[in-house]
Amino acid sequence: MTIRKATERETREIIRHSMDVLKESSVGHIPEEQEKAQQMISPLLASGGYYLVHTGNGSLQGWIGVGSTIDYYTDKPVGVIPELYVLRQYRKQGIATKLCKEAIARLQQSGYAAVQLNVFAGNSIKQLYGKLGFEEVTTLMQKRLD
Secondary structure: OEEEOOOOHHHHHOOOOOOOHHHHHHHHOOOHHHHHHHHHHHHHHHOOOHHHHHHHHEEEOOOOOOEEEEOOOOOEEEOOOOEEOOOOOOOOOHHHHHHHHHHHHHHHOOOOOOOOOOOOOOOOHHHHHHOOOOOOOOOOOHHHHH
């Protein structure tokens, strides 16, 4: 098992899974549209971000997006993890934890003092992020009017 930066071919494969990632990660909060999935990926890759992949036996098993942005509230640069996904057949093997730890280590080596990510309400991955030391900073609340 290896964690490394994704090749171009692997990045294309990851993009092909964008609808699955959107559906699962947004827990129904975002419309399942290919254009919307692309809008979520494009900023990462356009700004120099990349994917780390977890492979085993020649197969892509999971990935994590790694990038940076400027914190809206502090105006300081921060590392970001915009996407984490493990293919169903490889779940419950610790892959998500390994990917997160590697992404955090790389962002720290790049000099970032903080790493941020967003999690939709109802997404069970929030438990893993808590175990890895992530803390809630803001909560977006919404009331539907239709």
